[in-house]
Amino acid sequence: MNVGITNLGRVIVIALIAVGIGLPSGVMAQNNYYFPEANETEFDEQIPSPAQFLDYDIGTHYTRHDRIVAYLKELARISDKASFQVIGESYEKRPQVVLTISSPENHSDIENIRKEHLTLLDPEAPVLDPEEGKAIVALNYSVHGDETSSGEAAMLTAYYLIANQSQETQNFLDESVIHIDPAQNPDGRDRAAHYHNSFKSFPPVADPADAEHNQPWPSGRTNHFLHDLNRDWFAVTQKESENRVDFYHKWYPNVQIDFHEMGTNSTYYLEPTKPVRTWNPIIPEYHYEVMNPLLAEYHTEALDGLGALYWTKEVFDNISPIYGSTYPDIQGGVGVTFEVGSSRGLVQESDAGEVTFRSTILKHLHTGIATVRAAVNEKQKLFEYQKDFFQSALEEAESQPTKAYVFGDEEDPSLTHKFLDLMLKHRLDVYEVESDLEQDGKEFKAGNSYMVPTDQIHYRVIHDIFEANTSFPDSVFYDITGWSLVHGYGIQYEELESDNVRDFQGDQVTELPERNGTVKGGTSEYAYLLKWSDYNAYPALYDMLDSDLTVRAAHKPFTANITSNNEKEFGYGTVVISVREQDQKPGDLYRKLRSVAKAHNVTFYSVDTGMTPSGIDLGSTNILPIDKPEVAMVVGEGTSSYEVGEAWFLLNMHVGMDVTKIRSRQFPRTNLQRYNTIVLVDGDYSDWNEDTVDKLQHWVEAGGVLITNEDASRWTIEKELVSEDLIKTFPEDTTESKERYDYEEQADRWRASTIPGTILEADIDPSNPIAFGVPDRRQLFIKNSSLFLKQSENPYGTVAQYTEQPFVGGHINDENLQKVSGTSAIVARSEGQGKVILFADDPNFRSYWHTTSRLFLNAIFFGQNLSL
Numbered sequence: 001m002n003v004g005i006t007n008l009g010r011v012i013v014i015a016l017i018a019v020g021i022g023l024p025s026g027v028m029a030q031n032n033y034y035f036p037e038a039n040e041t042e043f044d045e046q047i048p049s050p051a052q053f054l055d056y057d058i059g060t061h062y063t064r065h066d067r068i069v070a071y072l073k074e075l076a077r078i079s080d081k082a083s084f085q086v087i088g089e090s091y092e093k094r095p096q097v098v099l100t101i102s103s104p105e106n107h108s109d110i111e112n113i114r115k116e117h118l119t120l121l122d123p124e125a126p127v128l129d130p131e132e133g134k135a136i137v138a139l140n141y142s143v144h145g146d147e148t149s150s151g152e153a154a155m156l157t158a159y160y161l162i163a164n165q166s167q168e169t170q171n172f173l174d175e176s177v178i179h180i181d182p183a184q185n186p187d188g189r190d191r192a193a194h195y196h197n198s199f200k201s202f203p204p205v206a207d208p209a210d211a212e213h214n215q216p217w218p219s220g221r222t223n224h225f226l227h228d229l230n231r232d233w234f235a236v237t238q239k240e241s242e243n244r245v246d247f248y249h250k251w252y253p254n255v256q257i258d259f260h261e262m263g264t265n266s267t268y269y270l271e272p273t274k275p276v277r278t279w280n281p282i283i284p285e286y287h288y289e290v291m292n293p294l295l296a297e298y299h300t301e302a303l304d305g306l307g308a309l310y311w312t313k314e315v316f317d318n319i320s321p322i323y324g325s326t327y328p329d330i331q332g333g334v335g336v337t338f339e340v341g342s343s344r345g346l347v348q349e350s351d352a353g354e355v356t357f358r359s360t361i362l363k364h365l366h367t368g369i370a371t372v373r374a375a376v377n378e379k380q381k382l383f384e385y386q387k388d389f390f391q392s393a394l395e396e397a398e399s400q401p402t403k404a405y406v407f408g409d410e411e412d413p414s415l416t417h418k419f420l421d422l423m424l425k426h427r428l429d430v431y432e433v434e435s436d437l438e439q440d441g442k443e444f445k446a447g448n449s450y451m452v453p454t455d456q457i458h459y460r461v462i463h464d465i466f467e468a469n470t471s472f473p474d475s476v477f478y479d480i481t482g483w484s485l486v487h488g489y490g491i492q493y494e495e496l497e498s499d500n501v502r503d504f505q506g507d508q509v510t511e512l513p514e515r516n517g518t519v520k521g522g523t524s525e526y527a528y529l530l531k532w533s534d535y536n537a538y539p540a541l542y543d544m545l546d547s548d549l550t551v552r553a554a555h556k557p558f559t560a561n562i563t564s565n566n567e568k569e570f571g572y573g574t575v576v577i578s579v580r581e582q583d584q585k586p587g588d589l590y591r592k593l594r595s596v597a598k599a600h601n602v603t604f605y606s607v608d609t610g611m612t613p614s615g616i617d618l619g620s621t622n623i624l625p626i627d628k629p630e631v632a633m634v635v636g637e638g639t640s641s642y643e644v645g646e647a648w649f650l651l652n653m654h655v656g657m658d659v660t661k662i663r664s665r666q667f668p669r670t671n672l673q674r675y676n677t678i679v680l681v682d683g684d685y686s687d688w689n690e691d692t693v694d695k696l697q698h699w700v701e702a703g704g705v706l707i708t709n710e711d712a713s714r715w716t717i718e719k720e721l722v723s724e725d726l727i728k729t730f731p732e733d734t735t736e737s738k739e740r741y742d743y744e745e746q747a748d749r750w751r752a753s754t755i756p757g758t759i760l761e762a763d764i765d766p767s768n769p770i771a772f773g774v775p776d777r778r779q780l781f782i783k784n785s786s787l788f789l790k791q792s793e794n795p796y797g798t799v800a801q802y803t804e805q806p807f808v809g810g811h812i813n814d815e816n817l818q819k820v821s822g823t824s825a826i827v828a829r830s831e832g833q834g835k836v837i838l839f840a841d842d843p844n845f846r847s848y849w850h851t852t853s854r855l856f857l858n859a860i861f862f863g864q865n866l867s868l
Contacts, residue, residue: 059358088243094186145188146220150259192220218641226645261342408449434506468809480757482810490851517597521606532573558615573772643681682710701832769862
């Protein structure tokens with residue numbers, strides 16, 4: 001049965017929304033506002049409301065994460081309808097929690113319910129009987145930390161489901177298992193809550209200009225490392241994402257809702273999205289045509305009952321599997337995004353009147369309850385859909401020529417291992433390569449390579465990891481269109497179409513194999529070598545430099561005799577540690593390198609002579625000392641918090657580097673002499689006056705290395721800190737007649753003109769120190785900007801150049817493809833005694849584009865040794 005709202009109730013709700021603040025406290029006042037249709041006697045008095053527990057009315061204060069956790073924990077302590085668990089913790093040590101709500105009978109049999117639900121993944125098992133099975137619902141809140149109404153709604157939703165004793169609510173609990181994650185981003189939420197509480201006024205100020213409504217950089221949207229966790233479900237780079245993806249795969253919800261906020265002048269957004277053009281082509285159309293609209297009937301009924309305005313089928317898309325509302329779509333569930341117009345404070349003026357914090361909470365509360373209603377009422381359709389999804393995945397795989405994907409590179413075991421870890425996080429069936437395999441000139445060695453067959457229920461996940469989409473029904477997108485993870489990792493892989501791929505398939509990998517770094521050859525009296533092709537060579541090198549070892553890098557390749565009968569190739573960037581150049585005895589050095597090897601899972605090779613069979617010898621002038629990078633990065637107002645976070649995460653968590661973060665307003669007053677490298681990420685540096693520009697220029701000319709991304713590269717060129725140039729993106733002749741378009745096309749035409757995360761191919765010079773360690777000249781970049789760098793006038797200065805036909809995957813219109821073809825992806829230039837290294841794009845894109853993040857790290861470690 002569906003619960004409606006009477007006309008009187010609607011009047012009450014609208015009146016309360018208008019007043020919003022200053023309502024009398026107490027359970028009845030709170031319940032009358034948030035549950036106007038419910039009879040007060042329907043609520044169990046033994047269950048404390050959020051207002052009773054917190055001692056303030058919900059919507060009058062931003063609740064800290066620890067208090068939300070305490071309330072949910074209290075509900076689980078008091079009621080046998082709830083259980084509480086910690087699924088992990090954030091970088092700032094805040095717990096990630098889930099409250100599971102169901103009937104007491106279901107709780108006593110919860111593990112069997114979970115296992116029975118997972119039979120929906122088995123194509124051979126019968127579809128789950130709706131009379132026996134339970135609908136699994138995941139309500140996930142506050143993935144963007146400053147979209148804070150959802151965290152408050154989470155507490156009210158939990159309270160309602162546990163305390164409300166109506167027949168309908170009891171039916172919800174009998175027929176479903178509901179998981180509430182109140183804060184997917186605990187650190188960001190507390191950052192936002194603290195800010196809003198710090199600047200709230202008594203009475204509240206609705207003026208949009210008030211400080212309460214305008215968070216400073218970096219705002220509370222992102223996590224500790226300033227990553228957008230809503231875009232990390234597929235790449236799984238952050239620990240919060242790893243924890244929630246692991247929990248997801250324990251349950252495979254039928255329905256998962258992601259609660260968000262948007263601009264104050266907006267109303268409420270819910271799915272379905274725009275037909276066809278915003279759909280992932282690998283997902284059955286039935287999902288979008290039937291399942292999303294089916295749930296929307298319940299959601300719109302709830303919003304209609306509140307008299308709330310809403311919209312669908314605009315702006316947002318379902319194309320990429322990177323979100324909390326789209327990741328379920330490639331797992332047989334139905335994912336949905338909710339967006340409410342935000343108050344960003346207790347009350348804020350909008351074009352249509354005041355928006356209160358309470359009103360935003362109210363809407364999320366009722367659409368959340370409506371979701372449970374929909375899941376219970378439509379349980380049979382959801383079960384049938386999930387069963388069919390996995391059955392059809394096998395059929396889809398069978399119809400495709402590719403029978404397996406093989407990946408792995410013995411030259412880069414660390415990145416191979418990291419990619420394998422990602423496959424296992426997504427619960428893919430992965431197997432060892434049993435015998436050496438060669439495909440299209442690439443060698444995949446047993447012991448260093450893995451195979452992912454396509455004939456498995458997660459074929460659609462596999463497809464989106466390995467295949468770059470190149471065709472889309474439209475040209476308007478909300479976010480990236482090139483999401484194939486294998487291209488971001490840059491590891492060696494190939495498609496296998498032969499029916500005998502099983503001949504090379506060994507044991508299944510059920511857990512990540514342990515790796516053990518070592519020093520091959522034992523103690524040396526002469527030197528040790530470390531290949532630069534290994535992604536973990538970066539933290540190993542920094543560890544050595546931080547320990548005051550003298551370390552060199554080979555700028556030309558060579559071979560070396562590892563043992564009397566074993567000659568090995570060593571490429572560009574090979575790290576050379578000469579025993580006699582150290583301030584410690586050979587035995588102590590060996591023990592130190594063995595410690596480094598174990599800490600970072602790398603292999604050092606012991607050699608006993610500087611004479612090599614081929615290539616340069618170890619005493620060559622082409623083997624140059626490496627100075628320890630002393631890196632500062634400009635952060636704060638004007639800079640891209642995303643790119644700051646990506647660089648910070650890479651340097652901090654991968655390399656182990658204590659990079660200094662200098663706020664942009666502090667930079668003019670900072671003594672730069674202690675740093676040999678400065679990073680300017682994408683941003684607006686126009687606030688810096690000429691004195692600051694001169695200061696930076698003098699620092700570069702005195703020997704500093706300046707590394708810039710995107711608009712920082714543009715600014716650097718415009719301020720003549722480097723003698724390079726841009727390709728202009730506007731026509732020089734302004735006298736021609738202009739095109740004329742319909743007014744309603746403005747937004748779509750603007751979006752169609754952007755470059756939405758497109759995968760492009762560049763030719764890179766592997767002998768340039770910035771490219772050390774790359775396997776070949778073909779390098780893939782992801783472009784998400786409209787910056788086009790000209791080829792350097794210095795013939796050695798263009799490190800990477802987009803090819804004449806660079807398109808690999810995603811979407812790019814013909815005009816932008818023509819513009820980017822032949823332009824530079826990376827340019828390096830000497831200025832005085834220093835260097836400026838310009839990246840046209842973001843090399844550390846979302847912390848999974850390792851293909852280019854290694855180039856950024858090369859710029860940091862080897863920039864000082866560039867000779868241009």
